[in-house]
Amino acid sequence: MDFVPSSDRALATTYDAHLMRRQTPSAPIPIKIIIAGGFGVGKTTTVGAISEISPLTTEAEMTSASVGIDDPGPTSAKSTTTVAMDFGCVTIDQTLKLYLFGTPGQSRFAFMWDELIRGAVGALVIADSNRLNDCYASIDYFERADMPFAVGVNAFDGHLAHDLDEIRWALAINENIPVLRFDARDRVSVRDALLVVLERALDHAVRRKPIRGDAGPVHMGLP
Amino acid sequence: MEPRGVPPYLSDPAATRPSPNCPDRPADPAATLALRPFVITAGRVIGDDTRMGFETQVSALPGARPARLTPEANAIIAICQRPISVAEVSARLRLHFGVTKILIGDLHSAGHIIIHAVDDESPDPDTILRVIHGLRAIF
Ligand SMILES: Nc1nc2c(ncn2[C@@H]2O[C@H](COP(=O)(O)OP(=O)(O)OP(=O)(O)O)[C@@H](O)[C@H]2O)c(=O)[nH]1
Ligand SMILES: [Mg+2]
Numbered sequence A: 001m002d003f004v005p006s007s008d009r010a011l012a013t014t015y016d017a018h019l020m021r022r023q024t025p026s027a028p029i030p031i032k033i034i035i036a037g038g039f040g041v042g043k044t045t046t047v048g049a050i051s052e053i054s055p056l057t058t059e060a061e062m063t064s065a066s067v068g069i070d071d072p073g074p075t076s077a078k079s080t081t082t083v084a085m086d087f088g089c090v091t092i093d094q095t096l097k098l099y100l101f102g103t104p105g106q107s108r109f110a111f112m113w114d115e116l117i118r119g120a121v122g123a124l125v126i127a128d129s130n131r132l133n134d135c136y137a138s139i140d141y142f143e144r145a146d147m148p149f150a151v152g153v154n155a156f157d158g159h160l161a162h163d164l165d166e167i168r169w170a171l172a173i174n175e176n177i178p179v180l181r182f183d184a185r186d187r188v189s190v191r192d193a194l195l196v197v198l199e200r201a202l203d204h205a206v207r208r209k210p211i212r213g214d215a216g217p218v219h220m221g222l223p
Numbered sequence B: 001m002e003p004r005g006v007p008p009y010l011s012d013p014a015a016t017r018p019s020p021n022c023p024d025r026p027a028d029p030a031a032t033l034a035l036r037p038f039v040i041t042a043g044r045v046i047g048d049d050t051r052m053g054f055e056t057q058v059s060a061l062p063g064a065r066p067a068r069l070t071p072e073a074n075a076i077i078a079i080c081q082r083p084i085s086v087a088e089v090s091a092r093l094r095l096h097f098g099v100t101k102i103l104i105g106d107l108h109s110a111g112h113i114i115i116h117a118v119d120d121e122s123p124d125p126d127t128i129l130r131v132i133h134g135l136r137a138i139f
Helices: A008-023 A045-052 A107-117 A132-144 A164-171 A187-208 B029-037 B070-077 B088-092 B096-110 B127-139
Strands: A029-037 A056-065 A079-094 A096-102 A122-127 A149-154 A181-182 B057-061 B113-116
Touching: A029 A045, A029 A107, A029 A132, A029 A187, A029 B127, A045 A079, A045 A096, A045 A187, A045 B029, A056 A107, A056 B088, A056 B096, A079 A107, A079 B088, A079 B127, A096 B127, A122 A132, A122 A187, A132 A149, A132 A164, A149 A164, A149 A187, A164 A181, A181 A187, A187 B127, B070 B088, B070 B096, B088 B096, B096 B113
Parallel strands: A029 A096, A029 A122, A122 A149, A149 A181
Antiparallel strands: A056 A079, A079 A096, B057 B113
16 A cells, blocks of 8 residues: 655544544434423432433523413513423433433423424323322323323322322323323333333324334224 | 534634633533533524434534634533433533533534434334333333
8 A cells, every 4th residue: 555654634634534434423313202290290200210320400591481371362471481401311222212301391381392392202291199280281282282191190109199080080181191100219110101101102103104114013092 | 404604713723712711621611611601602592403402412523633622612522422412411511501502503513513413303103112112121
């Protein structure tokens, strides 16, 4: 091989170009699930129970409406709020990484959610059976956004103030939206709750675009 | 996607900011980075840059050894040696998310960072199935 003496700089450039061709990094596909619910309902606990990193926080500037999403009148004032979002992740394999974003669930953050839910597969709405009101805004939002979701009732110390049927009735949600009981501190319980969300997400995605691969039977009760 | 204008201190090595007050690594990056969002972005605010979501993966181009950059830009390149989400860059460097997006956008325009945009907005059934199977298998 010819070796043409060259300056260090030129050598470095050639080497860099070589590296770049060989190792342009491929990144995992990020799959995003939103963990929503009222204050103190166990969102961060849920993320932390399953995440391979301890939950991190990012602060984002978001436009928020100062009125409830039920009443977005033409005069509704918008303001900018800094929102702290907790998140964690689970590496599925080298090509797939699951991200969980815990987000404040108050209705005035509805505008933030628009940015947050873009590209999300689904959401877990966490409910406290003593304070069901706190999750109405989340449920309402995801229903309107046509985002697949499930309601997870966090069984604080194994105790539910109402049984699941009563809770479903109180929330007045559609029959086909799963309402499940889970423990935010338990990894397997959180995993199972996420699987319910993912099955809803799969159902939703199949309606748009049928399964292409030979991925096994899917029993999703499609119409 | 139209690249944004490249700030001079990123595009031209000769135009690097003077270093005495601006060492490559601040003594306490967290403290330094958290306090100066508007200085860091030269007063710019987020435009309609929708390429980057919280989970969007970014990575430094291998072999890209930029000339001296701002401490924030250096910190981003250092942390992006493997693919990492924009949210994680923001959290680990204690930079505001919006600021992080602007800085990454600049580094992208200057050819130092790859933004791994995902084409399809909503994941397809096959991908979701892989996540389901993967989660079942992991725990
Ligand atoms: N006993 C018990 N405590 C719980 C459970 N889940 C969460 N907690 C506690 O409840 C408190 C609130 O939980 P977080 O996970 O911080 O709730 P959050 O929804 O992230 O709260 P905010 O971000 O402040 O809205 C914490 O002190 C948790 O340790 C549970 O299942 N049982
Ligand atoms: Mg929290």
